[in-house]
Amino acid sequence: MDAALLEQMLLGALLALSVYLPLGCGQLSLATPGFYAVGGYVAALLSTGVAAFVGSGATSPLWALLAEMVLGGMLAGLIALAIGGPVLRLRGIYLAIATIALVEILRVLNLNLPFTGGAMGIFGIPQPFAHAEGYVLFTLALLALACWLCQRLEALRLGRAMAAIRDDELAAASVGIDTPRTKLIAFVASAVLAGVTGALAAHFLNSWNARAGSFDASITTLAFVVFGGSRFWLGPVIGGLALTALPELLRPVGDLRLILFGAVILLGPLFFPQGLVTAERLRALGALLGRGRHRSRQAPQAP
Amino acid sequence: MNRSPDATAPVPLLQVEAVSCRFGGLLALDRVSLELEEGEIFGLIGPNGAGKTTLFNVISGLTTPSGGRCLWRGVPTTGLGASGLNRLGIARTFQNLRLFESLTVRENVLVGLHHAARAPLLGALLGNGAFRRHQGRLEARAMELLTLLELAALAEQRAGDLPYGDRRRLEIARALATAPQLLLLDEPAAGMNPAEKDDLRQLIGRIRDHFALTVLIIEHHVPLMMRLCDRLAVLNFGQRIALGSPAEVRTDPRVIEAYLGGQGQARGEGR
Numbered sequence: 319m320d321a322a323l324l325e326q327m328l329l330g331a332l333l334a335l336s337v338y339l340p341l342g343c344g345q346l347s348l349a350t351p352g353f354y355a356v357g358g359y360v361a362a363l364l365s366t367g368v369a370a371f372v373g374s375g376a377t378s379p380l381w382a383l384l385a386e387m388v389l390g391g392m393l394a395g396l397i398a399l400a401i402g403g404p405v406l407r408l409r410g411i412y413l414a415i416a417t418i419a420l421v422e423i424l425r426v427l428n429l430n431l432p433f434t435g436g437a438m439g440i441f442g443i444p445q446p447f448a449h450a451e452g453y454v455l456f457t458l459a460l461l462a463l464a465c466w467l468c469q470r471l472e473a474l475r476l477g478r479a480m481a482a483i484r485d486d487e488l489a490a491a492s493v494g495i496d497t498p499r500t501k502l503i504a505f506v507a508s509a510v511l512a513g514v515t516g517a518l519a520a521h522f523l524n525s526w527n528a529r530a531g532s533f534d535a536s537i538t539t540l541a542f543v544v545f546g547g548s549r550f551w552l553g554p555v556i557g558g559l560a561l562t563a564l565p566e567l568l569r570p571v572g573d574l575r576l577i578l579f580g581a582v583i584l585l586g587p588l589f590f591p592q593g594l595v596t597a598e599r600l601r602a603l604g605a606l607l608g609r610g611r612h613r614s615r616q617a618p619q620a621p
Numbered sequence: 622m623n624r625s626p627d628a629t630a631p632v633p634l635l636q637v638e639a640v641s642c643r644f645g646g647l648l649a650l651d652r653v654s655l656e657l658e659e660g661e662i663f664g665l666i667g668p669n670g671a672g673k674t675t676l677f678n679v680i681s682g683l684t685t686p687s688g689g690r691c692l693w694r695g696v697p698t699t700g701l702g703a704s705g706l707n708r709l710g711i712a713r714t715f716q717n718l719r720l721f722e723s724l725t726v727r728e729n730v731l732v733g734l735h736h737a738a739r740a741p742l743l744g745a746l747l748g749n750g751a752f753r754r755h756q757g758r759l760e761a762r763a764m765e766l767l768t769l770l771e772l773a774a775l776a777e778q779r780a781g782d783l784p785y786g787d788r789r790r791l792e793i794a795r796a797l798a799t800a801p802q803l804l805l806l807d808e809p810a811a812g813m814n815p816a817e818k819d820d821l822r823q824l825i826g827r828i829r830d831h832f833a834l835t836v837l838i839i840e841h842h843v844p845l846m847m848r849l850c851d852r853l854a855v856l857n858f859g860q861r862i863a864l865g866s867p868a869e870v871r872t873d874p875r876v877i878e879a880y881l882g883g884q885g886q887a888r889g890e891g892r
Binding site for chain 2: 467470473474475478479481482484485486488489490491492493494495496497549
């Protein structure tokens with residue numbers, strides 16, 4: 319497996335976690351690709367504009383990448399913060415539609431703003447790493463950090479509040495949880511993660527245009543989570559890795575590959591309605607490894 | 622502040638002032654007024670559709686009344702919302718049971734301890750000693766509540782897998798976890814057999830004494846309410862038709878007429 323594909327898989331896993339975060343408190347948001355595109359534009363504009371002075375023009379220092387990721391994440395987070403209040407009043411499918419509209423608005427803006435390079439987008443984004451392997455290691459570290467945060471969330475009151483809202487929003491409010499605030503935190507965290515990922519992806523892909531954040535991408539990233547399972551962070555990670563790899567691995571079969579890809583997405587939920595990673599399978603895995611890692615979410619002992 | 626100038630008259634814990642609630646053409650509550658004194662067990666009875674649960678929803682902030690208001694220790698609660706009212710000290714259970722079904726019994730109570738669970742974020746993320754001690758105290762508190770409600774053995778069961786009676790008690794445990802001063806119980810004995818009902822009655826008394834609570838309770842089982850409650854109010858068609866001690870309410874002709882269907886009279890006579 320070549321490093322470039324591996325890098326795309328890792329980016330897919332990060333985007334899947336971005337969809338998973340709001341879904342973890344019951345919010346079906348499809349806005350991830352929009353924030354991903356915003357983060358990418360921040361990195362593309364800064365590194366081809368301002369940061370070209372600090373690098374050689376074709377390369378850029380690592381600190382510049384980190385700074386762009388922070389700024390890309392912040393801009394995405396600020397947009398989420400600004401629109402989250404009204405948008406998160408919507409529930410279920412209505413929220414999904416509103417967030418699709420947001421992705422479209424951002425896409426049209428990216429196409430037409432005077433500084434985003436129109437339909438061609440931005441080219442020649444400088445490289446912080448000489449080889450794809452450098453990206454892989456860096457992205458792996460970022461994914462590990464994101465997974466660790468998601469794992470820690472389970473032990474925190476924020477994570478419990480999110481799970482409570484997912485199960486029953488009204489009951490969550492009745493035990494004193496500030497439900498609008500909790501949902502907003504999850505939405506903003508999702509946007510920040512997507513923005514950070516976009517900033518990294520822009521460098522890796524070397525060019526960036528409005529197609530990065532499209533309706534298609536909304537559906538694909540949602541498929542990652544549906545396929546992998548939305549209850550534990552491991553599910554979206556596996557879904558993101560597998561479904562990003564699949565179309566490339568299927569390349570030898572030619573035109574059939576999209577049909578096969580579609581069949582997998584269709585059959586996955588049919589045979590694994592909860593996704594691949596469920597409480598039961600995690601427990602079985604935990605028993606196999608002989609450790610009680612995820613004990614807190616399960617009911618091992620019968621009374 | 623809206624405190625009464627007369628220092629000798631204590632401000633009631635909760636005042637419901639002429640609350641009306643209209644859903645389209647239906648007047649679910651019609652200028653209902655109540656006052657709850659601290660420490661009492663107050664019962665709310667009335668036929669189906671009388672507006673009891675609607676009144677609960679207004680008091681707990683889930684429904685905004687179309688008229689009137691509630692006062693908590695003399696201060697209006699308008700616009701606080703369910704979570705705001707819970708933080709003031711009002712907790713409730715639901716007639717149709719609203720547990721966090723995918724979480725365990727223990728986690729349901731931990732969610733109830735949300736406001737006791739505030740901890741510095743960095744320490745919590747890193748899981749340092751201070752956070753683990755804090756977490757240990759929360760877990761101990763949760764187990765204490767589960768023990769009180771005889772659910773400790775089921776702590777690691779998924780709430781969605783519990784039998785009916787256990788779910789009812791878990792909802793009470795979760796409500797108590799929020800450290801309320803007023804507990805609203807919406808038909809806690811529904812679906813229970815007579816022995817369970819009797820256990821529940823004793824449990825509610827025990828909880829009231831243990832936590833120095835005020836309890837507002839909706840229940841259809843009139844004999845249970847007569848024994849349990851210090852005072853009762855009777856609702857019928859959204860109006861409060863009686864208020865007083867169980868003995869007073871039992872003999873009130875309007876109650877007999879409305880609630881018991883009017884002895885010897887034709888039923889369905891209208892209001």
